[in-house]
Structure formats: C-alpha cells, structure tokens
Amino acid sequence: MMAKKRVSIKDIAKKLGISITTVSFIINGKAREQRISEELIKKVQDYIDEIGYKPNHVAQSLRLGKSKVIVFMAEDISNQFFASIARLIEEKAYQNGYKIIYCSTDNDHEKAKELISTFKMRNVDGFIITPTPNLEKDIKNLLDEGFPVVLFDRWIPDVSCSHVIVQNEESAYQGTMHLIEKGCRNLCFVSVMSTQSQMIDRARGFRKAAQDSNVDYQECLLKFHNLAEIEPYEKLLEFFEQRPGIDGVFFATNYLAFEGLQAMGVLQRQVPEKLKVVSFDDHYFFNLYKPKITAIEQPLEMIAEKLMETMLEHLGELDKVYKPVKVVLANRLNERESTL
Amino acid sequence: MMAKKRVSIKDIAKKLGISITTVSFIINGKAREQRISEELIKKVQDYIDEIGYKPNHVAQSLRLGKSKVIVFMAEDISNQFFASIARLIEEKAYQNGYKIIYCSTDNDHEKAKELISTFKMRNVDGFIITPTPNLEKDIKNLLDEGFPVVLFDRWIPDVSCSHVIVQNEESAYQGTMHLIEKGCRNLCFVSVMSTQSQMIDRARGFRKAAQDSNVDYQECLLKFHNLAEIEPYEKLLEFFEQRPGIDGVFFATNYLAFEGLQAMGVLQRQVPEKLKVVSFDDHYFFNLYKPKITAIEQPLEMIAEKLMETMLEHLGELDKVYKPVKVVLANRLNERESTL
DNA sequence: TTGAAAGCGTTACCAT
DNA sequence: ATGGTAACGCTTTCAA
Numbered sequence: 199m200m201a202k203k204r205v206s207i208k209d210i211a212k213k214l215g216i217s218i219t220t221v222s223f224i225i226n227g228k229a230r231e232q233r234i235s236e237e238l239i240k241k242v243q244d245y246i247d248e249i250g251y252k253p254n255h256v257a258q259s260l261r262l263g264k265s266k267v268i269v270f271m272a273e274d275i276s277n278q279f280f281a282s283i284a285r286l287i288e289e290k291a292y293q294n295g296y297k298i299i300y301c302s303t304d305n306d307h308e309k310a311k312e313l314i315s316t317f318k319m320r321n322v323d324g325f326i327i328t329p330t331p332n333l334e335k336d337i338k339n340l341l342d343e344g345f346p347v348v349l350f351d352r353w354i355p356d357v358s359c360s361h362v363i364v365q366n367e368e369s370a371y372q373g374t375m376h377l378i379e380k381g382c383r384n385l386c387f388v389s390v391m392s393t394q395s396q397m398i399d400r401a402r403g404f405r406k407a408a409q410d411s412n413v414d415y416q417e418c419l420l421k422f423h424n425l426a427e428i429e430p431y432e433k434l435l436e437f438f439e440q441r442p443g444i445d446g447v448f449f450a451t452n453y454l455a456f457e458g459l460q461a462m463g464v465l466q467r468q469v470p471e472k473l474k475v476v477s478f479d480d481h482y483f484f485n486l487y488k489p490k491i492t493a494i495e496q497p498l499e500m501i502a503e504k505l506m507e508t509m510l511e512h513l514g515e516l517d518k519v520y521k522p523v524k525v526v527l528a529n530r531l532n533e534r535e536s537t538l
Numbered sequence: 539m540m541a542k543k544r545v546s547i548k549d550i551a552k553k554l555g556i557s558i559t560t561v562s563f564i565i566n567g568k569a570r571e572q573r574i575s576e577e578l579i580k581k582v583q584d585y586i587d588e589i590g591y592k593p594n595h596v597a598q599s600l601r602l603g604k605s606k607v608i609v610f611m612a613e614d615i616s617n618q619f620f621a622s623i624a625r626l627i628e629e630k631a632y633q634n635g636y637k638i639i640y641c642s643t644d645n646d647h648e649k650a651k652e653l654i655s656t657f658k659m660r661n662v663d664g665f666i667i668t669p670t671p672n673l674e675k676d677i678k679n680l681l682d683e684g685f686p687v688v689l690f691d692r693w694i695p696d697v698s699c700s701h702v703i704v705q706n707e708e709s710a711y712q713g714t715m716h717l718i719e720k721g722c723r724n725l726c727f728v729s730v731m732s733t734q735s736q737m738i739d740r741a742r743g744f745r746k747a748a749q750d751s752n753v754d755y756q757e758c759l760l761k762f763h764n765l766a767e768i769e770p771y772e773k774l775l776e777f778f779e780q781r782p783g784i785d786g787v788f789f790a791t792n793y794l795a796f797e798g799l800q801a802m803g804v805l806q807r808q809v810p811e812k813l814k815v816v817s818f819d820d821h822y823f824f825n826l827y828k829p830k831i832t833a834i835e836q837p838l839e840m841i842a843e844k845l846m847e848t849m850l851e852h853l854g855e856l857d858k859v860y861k862p863v864k865v866v867l868a869n870r871l872n873e874r875e876s877t878l
Numbered sequence: 879t880t881g882a883a884a885g886c887g888t889t890a891c892c893a894t
Numbered sequence: 895a896t897g898g899t900a901a902c903g904c905t906t907t908c909a910a
Contacts, residue, residue: 206887217897222889233895252659256605257887259596260902267639276625278618285616288642297660299607299639302628319592320637456826463828483823486796488803546903557881562905573879597903600886 205251214245225253265321268509270300271313273328273351279479279496280328283350286502287326294510296323305394307332314340324509329354331393346512346520350505352395360512362504362525366396366478369494369529370403373476374448376492378411380537382446382474385415388434388458389450400450400478416441420454430454435461449477452484455491475536489535497527545591554585565593605661608849610640611653613668613691619819619836620668623690626842627666634850636663645734647672654680664849669694671733686852686860690845692735693864700852702844702865706736706818709834709869710743713816714788716832718751720877722786722814725755728774728798729790740790740818756781760794770794775801789817792824795831815876829875837867 207225211218216238223232224242245251259265268291272280284300291298299322303310310330317325324346329337337357340347349361377385387404389397401417408415418437420430434454438444438461449455455477459469467473469489477484480495504525512520547565551558556578563572564582599605608631612620624640631638639662643650650670657665664686669677677697680687689701717725727744729737741757748755758777760770774794778784778801789795795817799809807813809829817824820835844865852860 204887207889208887218888219890219897219899220895223896226889228890235895238895252655254600254887255660256596256600257902258889260594260600260886260904261888261890263902265596274625275628276618276621278616278621281616281618281621281624284621284640285614285642288615288640292641297639297641297656299637300624300628301632301637302625315592316637320595456822460826482796483826486800486823486827488828547905548903558904559881559883559906560879563880566905568906575879578879594903597886598905600888600902601904601906603886 204254205249206254207251210242210245210249210251214242216242259321263321264323266295267297267299267320267322268324268326269313269317269322270298271303271310271325271327272300273305273330274302275300276302278481279351279498282498283502283505286499287506290502290506294506303328303330305330311336318343318345324348324513326350326505326509328352346509348505348508348512348523350501352397355395358522360508360523362501362508362527363396364496364501364527364529366399367403367406369531370400370448370450370478371407372403372531373478373492373494374404374407375411376531376533376537377446377448377474377476378407378413380446380470380474383413384443385413385446385448386441386444387415387417387448387450388454389417389419390454391419391421397450404448416444430457431460434458435464438462438465438467444473446474447476449475452477452479452481452493455493456483459487459491469536470538476531480530480532484532484534489538492534492537493532495530495532497529500527544594545589546594547591550582550585550589550591554582556582599661603661604663606635607637607639607660607662608664608666609653609657609662610638611643611650611665611667612640613645613670614642615640616642618821619691619838622838623842623845626839627846630842630846634846643668643670645670651676658683658685664688664853666690666845666849668692686849688845688848688852688863690841692737695735698862700848700863702841702848702867703736704836704841704867704869706739707743707746709871710740710788710790710818711747712743712871713818713832713834714744714747715751716871716873716877717786717788717814717816718747718753720786720810720814723753724783725753725786725788726781726784727755727757727788727790728794729757729759730794731759731761737790744788756784770797771800774798775804778802778805778807784813786814787816789815792817792819792821792833795833796823799827799831810876810878816871820870820872824872824874829878832874832877833872835870835872837869840867 207218207221211221221242223229224239229239270284274280288298301313307330310333314336325340326348328351329349334354334356337347337359341359347359349359353361353363385408387401389401420433434457449458462469469475475491477491477493480493484491484493508523547558547561551561561582563569563574564579569579610624615621628638641653647670650673654676666688668691669689674694674696677687677699681699687699689699693701693703725748729741760773774797789798802809809815815831817831817833820833824831824833848863
C-alpha cells in the first residue's frame with residue numbers, strides 16, 4: 199500500500215556484494231573505461247533491469263550541479279503563439295533528456311525578476327525568455343553567472359545575448375507594400391503601446407513602406423492589453439468610425455486583428471472592397487474567417503528548432519564562455535481574400 | 539565574469555562564526571522554537587538579506603524527499619483548452635510555492651508511461667494528468683506508491699482516483715435538446731473514435747436526447763486526429779454532401795466544429811437556416827464567426843481552481859492515505875446565431 | 879541556547 | 895579491476 203522505498207545504488211551494491219563505485223561506473227557506462235569484467239557488468243545490468251532501478255535525478259543534480267531542466271519564460275503560456283512554441287520546444291527538449299518548466303511573466307518586470315531568482319536556486323540549466331521591459335540587468339546577471347540564456351520573440355539591444363527572432367521590420371514592410379500594391383492610399387497601423395523590440399520593428403517597417411511609397415498613414419496605438427482595461431474592440435470601433443477614409447489596415451498582431459475585424463463588421467466596412475487588411479502573426483482562424491485574412495506567418499517550427507539548437511549548443515559549452523548566437527528568421531506573407 | 543560560487547548555509551555560518559544548525563533554524567523560522575537569542579537571529583537575518591542568500595532547492599529536495607514540483611501531463615499543451623488550464627494552474631501553483639513541469643502525451647499510452655517513470659525519479663510531488671487509453675495500471679501504481687494524482691478532462695472508471703471533470707453527458711443532452719427545440723428533426727453527432735470518457739459521455743447525452751424526443755439521428759465518427767491522417771475537413775465534406783437531410787449538428791469538440799463549418803460553407807448549407815449547429819467546448823472564435831456559433835462552455839477557471847485545490851489538499855496529506863476527491867462541474871450553454 | 883554529525887543518493891578521486 | 899570515501903547543501907536528532 200504505502201510507497202515501497204525506492205531502491206538506491208547502495209541497495210544494489212549490497213545485494214550484489216560489490217561496491218557502490220562499481221555499480222555507479224557500470225550504470226554510467228564507464229565500465230569498459232574502468233576495465234570492469236564483462237561478467238560483472240552483465241550481472242549488474244541484469245539485476246538493474248530486473249528490479250527496474252532508476253537513478254535519482256535530484257541526487258544527481260545536487261552532485262553534478264546540473265538539473266537537466268530548462269525554464270521557458272513566456273509572456274503568457276496560454277497565448278496560442280507561445281503555447282505552440284512550448285509544444286515544439288518540449289519535443290526537442292525531451293529528446294535530449296531535458297525537461298521544461300514554464301512560467302508566464304505577463305510582461306511584468308518584477309514578476310520576471312522574481313521568477314529568475316526562483317529558478318536559479320533550483321539549479322535549472324538554462325533560460326529561454328521573452329524579455330519584459332527593463333529586464334536588461336537581470337539578463338546580464340544571468341549571463342555573467344554563466345547561465346545559458348536564449349531570448350526570443352523580442353530581444354534587448356543593450357545586452358549581448360543569444361536570441362531567436364523574426365524579420366519584423368522586413369515583413370511589416372512587405373505586408374504594407376502589399377496593401378499599397380493592392381491600391382490602398384490611406385493606411386493605418388494598429389498596435390499596442392509597447393517598447394518591445396518586435397513591435398517597434400513592425401511599426402518601423404510599416405512607416406518606411408508608407409513613406410517610400412508616399413502614401414498617407416496614421417497609427418492607432420492601444421494600451422497594452424490588461425484585463426482591467428477597456429476592450430480594444432471599443433477603442434477600435436471609435437477610432438475607425440471617426441476615420442472613414444482609411445482603406446488599408448495593418449494589424450501588428452492577430453489578437454488586435456480579431457478585435458478590429460469585429461469593429462469593421464459593425465461599421466459595415468466591407469473587407470476587402472472598402473478596406474483591405476493584413477495582420478502580423480498568422481492564425482488558424484484567418485483561414486476560416488470570411489473573408490480569409492492575409493497574414494504574415496512566423497516560422498514556428500523553425501523558431502522552436504533554433505531556440506533549442508542554440509540552447510543545447512550553449513549547454514554543451516558550460517563553464518566555457520560561449521559566443522552569443524543571433525538568429526533572425528524570415529516570415530511568409532500568406533495572401534488571402536482580405537487583400538484581393 | 540564567471541559564476542561567483544553561490545553562497546551556502548555553510549559560508550554564512552563560517553562568516554558569522556556560528557554553526558550551520560543555528561543558521562538553518564533561523565532560516566526556517568524555527569529560531570523561537572529553539573530559543574535562539576533575538577540578537578543572533580537579527581544578525582543572521584541581516585546578513586542573509588545583505589548577501590541575498592537563497593537556499594538551494596535541490597539540496598532541500600534531496601533531504602526532504604519533496605521537490606515542490608507538480609507535473610502537468612496534458613494531451614497536447616498547444617491545444618487552446620489545455621494551454622488555458624495550464625496558465626490558470628500555473629498561477630495557483632506559484633502562489634503556493636510550487637512549480638509546474640509540463641508535457642504532452644499525444645494520447646499515447648507508451649509515451650505517458652515513460653513520462654510518468656521519468657518524473658518519479660525527479661521526486662515530483664504530484665501528478666495532474668489527462669489519462670491516455672490503457673493508463674489504468676500506471677495510475678494505480680502511482681497511487682499505491684503514495685503519489686498525489688488528480689485526473690482531469692476525462693477519468694478512469696476502474697480506478698479510484700481524484701478527478702475534476704465536467705458534466706459531459708448532461709450538457710450534451712442539453713445542447714441536443716436545444717437543437718430539437720429549435721426545430722431540428724434530423725440530427726447528427728460529429729465526434730472522434732475514442733474511448734475517452736468525456737467523448738463517450740457526450741455521445742451518450744446526444745443519443746439520449748434524440749431518443750427521448752423521438753428524433754432521427756446519426757453519428758459521424760472520425761479517426762482520432764493524427765497528422766498523417768486525411769483531414770477531418772475532407773471526411774466531413776463527403777459525409778454531409780451525401781446526407782442533405784441533416785438539419786442539426788452537434789460537434790463533440792470545437793476543433794471538429796471549425797472543420798465542419800468550413801465544409802458547410804463549401805456545401806452552401808446556410809447556418810442556421812438550413813442547418814443548425816451546436817459545439818462542445820466554447821471558443822473565442824465562436825463569437826467572431828459569422829454566424830456566431832452556439833456552444834457549451836467549460837468553466838476553465840473553476841476546473842483549474844478545483845484541480846489545484848484538490849492537489850494541494852492531497853499534498854498536505856502526504857504519507858497519509860487520502861480519500862479521492864471527485865469533482866464534476868457544470869457547463870454553460872451559450873446560445874448564439876447558429877441555432878437561431 | 880547552540881553545535882556536531884548523520885543522512886538524503888550520487889559521482890569521482892584516490893587507493894589498492 | 896574494484897572499493898572506500900569525500901563532497902554536493904540541506905534538515906534534524908541528539909548531545910552539550
């Protein structure tokens with residue numbers, strides 16, 4: 199009924215009448231190296247299989263100072279983008295013997311700071327982080343202490359840290375150009391007020407395209423989403439109601455697009471006839487929506503792959519000072535009905 | 539530059555010229571109990587604050603046999619439902635000093651089995667699991683070994699294990715009745731082939747409602763979603779094309795509804811005029827879709843709350859044999875345009 | 879009121 | 895070829 203005490207390496211040694219050391223060597227594949235006799239190896243291995251012995255990772259972690267755990271600090275793990283990345287990362291982590299602990303920062307510096315300090319005392323081996331504002335110093339500290347850190351989604355200009363991001367400016371430029379090519383002459387960029395690098399880059403790409411093409415444009419910046427806040431939907435409704443001339447909208451993120459599209463519906467602004475739409479961050483539902491929404495798709499699998507590849511590389515170079523790896527991936531513009 | 543060695547309790551003791559024990563007592567709030575002098579307490583605490591000492595959780599875990607880690611085994615962490623639960627659980631776990639490791643089983647028994655065994659050797663304190671088929675024995679083992687286990691989304695009839703689920707049968711019954719009340723006389727239930735309790739219960743509720751009302755019905759069961767598989771969309775297209783008489787569809791899950799709705803669009807079956815639709819598992823996009831889709835909403839916050847409440851309760855009773863807690867929560871039918 | 883020391887399960891150095 | 899043992903950082907019993 200009650201937990202049968204787990205067998206330890208000591209029990210095995212006692213049972214087989216040999217020393218702990220020998221068992222340890224055999225378990226860790228150092229038997230040959232130590233010239234332990236084949237028959238003893240076999241005997242120990244058979245016994246281990248028989249009783250189903252599994253080494254205690256906590257003890258290993260204490261001894262080795264490594265835990266085989268990576269922490270994944272997303273802005274919000276329930277967000278589809280982060281959840282998808284989490285899933286893909288999980289796969290690769292497990293394949294390499296690593297587990298993943300997750301947490302959500304809510305883009306809150308204090309919370310992120312606290313989480314980092316919590317995980318340090320758990321001997322986590324590495325950090326994958328979507329940095330919040332003002333996290334520069336904490337990231338720098340982690341790096342100085344020798345922790346592998348890989349940032350993603352956004353990065354921090356002032357700190358030389360590995361990161362995996364996408365071509366935000368380039369793709370925003372391309373998406374905006376697409377609107378212009380389709381005939382839009384009065385553009386609007388909808389985004390959140392934010393100092394996050396990816397948002398700034400997207401805005402820059404938009405502006406550049408509009409300016410390069412000599413097209414009128416304006417920007418609608420919403421407060422960062424916060425449950426206490428008024429719905430973006432309300433704001434967008436008001437904004438567009440007062441600006442009937444707008445004929446092309448670039449949404450900086452899919453969440454805003456969904457809210458905005460609802461507003462367009464209510465305002466009877468037919469898409470794409472009266473107003474064309476492009477959104478950053480493609481989504482399953484952009485394909486279902488009527489009309490289907492043109493969107494910029496981030497290469498999720500590639501992001502996850504590069505994240506883990508970089509992390510594993512750094513993990514392999516523990517105690518050495520590793521060179522930061524900076525990956526910038528291309529996106530894809532999926533043209534659909536909203537820009538016909 | 540390189541990792542300044544982390545201070546341990548030993549360093550503190552040495553620095554202050556007292557024993558490790560004393561420091562430990564003070565850190566763990568047992569100073570009063572041990573009648574340690576106020577001034578010494580203050581001295582130690584001040585020093586700890588000054589150097590920012592944080593105890594090593596791995597060492598604590600090894601010593602105490604508890605890790606303050608809960609593992610969250612979902613079917614697929616990138617699925618919106620599981621991701622949302624993950625987020626809510628995270629919140630409560632962290633509030634109580636627990637961290638969460640996640641993993642996805644893909645509903646694969648072998649994978650789940652392996653994951654369980656992996657986590658046992660990490661001293662995880664508890665398991666929150668969406669059980670895969672054939673996992674009865676493994677759950678039972680966990681229970682026998684004294685691990686707190688809470689199942690959710692579905693449960694296992696043969697094992698007396700705590701679980702948090704929703705009223706699947708009742709809500710499916712209610713949703714089906716809703717279709718019938720709105721005039722449907724030729725119903726169809728779309729689901730996946732599955733032995734999962736929640737799917738079976740939903741089917742049962744559907745059937746019962748149809749039979750109680752003496753209404754024709756049929757069922758369309760798709761192979762369990764698998765990337766190698768043909769798209770549910772194709773199957774549904776074919777299925778409904780051959781059955782023009784169907785005037786009411788109950789989708790067992792939102793994923794199927796989205797695929798089915800696309801098929802309806804192509805087949806020109808106007809919703810709700812020609813065919814009414816209800817889906818299990820409400821979704822943000824059911825509100826955005828045109829027409830808005832009537833759906834049964836699971837109480838996510840409540841599920842998460844009950845999950846953690848139950849888990850924490852069990853964690854408090856470690857080493858005692860705890861009574862399984864069985865929670866069944868009510869859902870809400872959100873009536874929308876698809877059943878007008 | 880404080881300290882010494884055992885012990886949690888491992889690994890790895892040093893003997894033999 | 896194999897074994898003894900210190901060490902990882904902490905908690906807690908027992909002794910002083």
